Amino acid sequence: MASTVVEACQWTVAALARHTPATISVLLDVHDRLRCVAATGSWQVFATVPPKAGIVGRVHASGQSAVVHDVTADPDYIPVRPDVTAEVCVPVAAPAGRPVGVLDLQWGDPTGPEPWRGTAERVAALLGARIAELGGPPAESRSEKLLRHAAAMTDAPTRWDLMTAAISAARDVSTLSAAVLVLAGRQGPRLGAPTVAPGDLESRVRAELAAADPAVLGRLIARAHRYGAGYTLGEPGHPPTDDHEPLVRAGVCTLVAVPVGPPDSGGVLLVADERLLRPDPTTVNLMELLASQAWNCLDRLRALARLREQAASDPLTGLRHTGPFGQRIAAATPGRTALLAIDVDGFKSVNDTYGHQAGDRVLVGLARALEGALRQGDELYRIGGDEFVAVIEVGLPEEAVGIAERLTEAARRTGRTISVGVALAGPAESAEATLRRADQALYAVKRRGRDGVHLAAS
Incomplete structure (x- = not known):
């Protein structure tokens, strides 16, 4: 007589409850979850259960009934009442055989399941047929x-x-x-x-x-x-x-x-x-x-x-620092990725003469100037006190040298000078080795009197 699927499930639970003290529930498949649409009272009725979770999910996924005489020994048991010891769970299937939900009964008496499996399966079959006649499980609200x-x-x-x-x-x-x-x-x-x-x-x-x-x-x-x-x-x-x-x-x-x-x-x-x-x-x-x-x-x-951004950036200049730099150079492309090692000339004398606040202002000003001289997509990192590295992609070594010279010109406009060593990543060369060659080229500039650019040998 039920006019809706929910009524059919509620009347099924009510009819069974008149003949057994079990905790009874009907869960139907609604948008990839088992939703409880009818149940007798218990300490906790789960509104929905994820797919394949618990004994109910296992039965629904397999289409096979389960009789558990000791729920404490079943790792899939979902506790709903503190005195439950046994459970019978049977699939509710459409006439074609596809499970659309489960009928679940739980007892505080370990002998409770014995006479009930067959009855539960027959009732579940009738319920599945009625659900199919009514159009299937209710739609998701x-x-x-x-x-x-x-x-x-x-x-x-x-x-x-x-x-x-x-x-x-x-x-x-x-x-x-x-x-x-x-x-x-x-x-x-x-x-x-x-x-x-x-x-x-x-x-x-x-x-x-x-x-x-x-x-x-x-x-x-x-x-x-x-x-x-x-x-x-x-x-x-x-x-x-x-x-x-x-x-x-x-x-x-x-x-x-x-x-x-x-x-x-x-x-x-x-x-x-x-x-x-x-x-x-x-x-x-x-x-x-x-x-x-x-x-x-x-x-x-x-x-x-x-x-x-804060974790990956230098708090003084806002540039990215050593962590992101290591990740970036690890992805260097041989022959195309160039590392430009940059050192501020005479920076120690600024700190010694005018104090660290003045030195900080110099670093911030230089960082902005160097960023402005780079192309879109080039990256600038601060990896030490007055040490910067630019990572750029180029077609020829001469292009990398040209960009390094633009950086030196930008630094001069701030009233400071920098020394720049340039190295292109070589085939089968580690990023650390490329950076060492860029540093060696930088020291070659220092030895020549600073304020210049030097390209490392390949």
Whole structure:
């Protein structure tokens, strides 16, 4: 008589409970997890169980019943009641034989399972047939989807992965077809990571927003933060505001707009569809929760990036130091990667005459000057007190010498001079050996009177 799958499971549990004191539960496969949809009371009922976890996961994965007379001896047992000693778990299968869940019974009496395995298997078969007649296990609810996506966003290793996860979550939870993140930036609002193929609504929305005046995007963000989340009712004949014109040109008929993060540095999440729909307040609330989780995860990634940068950088000059330098030169390409060993001429006299604060100012000024003289993609490291190394990629040794000479000219403009030794990584040569040759070339400059460049022999 059950009209829903949940009712069928609840009535099954209630009927069995009238004939045995066991703790009884039915768990069904819902989006790669076993979700408990009916159970008798116990100390702890697990809402969901990961795939293959516990005896229930083992039975579901194998499709084979399990009778456990001593749960303490089974490493897969998931404790639900302190007095449980025995368990019977049988698969709930569709008529075709594919398990869609499990029926689980647990007793405090070790003899409890003996007469019940056959009964449990017959009841589970009837339940599986009824579940199939009712359309299969219940679909994942929107709140369950949100929890699953929130976990995915928390685990995202990069900002790109996070934005991709957030956009995918917005589409899945809202059931609308497109989602776009617009975030504030130093150069103005920018779009988050794309996640779909060109040609659909989301790609059209992105194209229109990318071509729109940045002021329009700024007003979309400001509107959401000033007035809160908003949505259309999908009714034709009502003209959009000017700020929404790019979305209308893309084909948007239904829109949910939710603020993300703080007004000064956050953005807006736009979730849209080309169908005429009527979003409900619950959808908007779920999008607000999603936006909040996405921002918290983004803030965490930014904080971690700052910590990594601090750990990998020289606190005085901001240049990367010995740890990253070692990793970089380990990836040197023979014949193309050049190491430029740099030493500040007469730096000890600055510290001795004017003090360490003056010496620090000299180092910071030189670091900025040398960075400015390098090309895009060249890297500068501080590996000692007044010792720097530039790692560059070149086609010819003469190109590396030319860049070293640019560095010496940049140093002279600060009122200081430097000596530079240049060495190209050789075939089968270790990075340490290349650096030693660069140092030897540097000392050759020192012996000649400093303020110059010398190319090490290959």
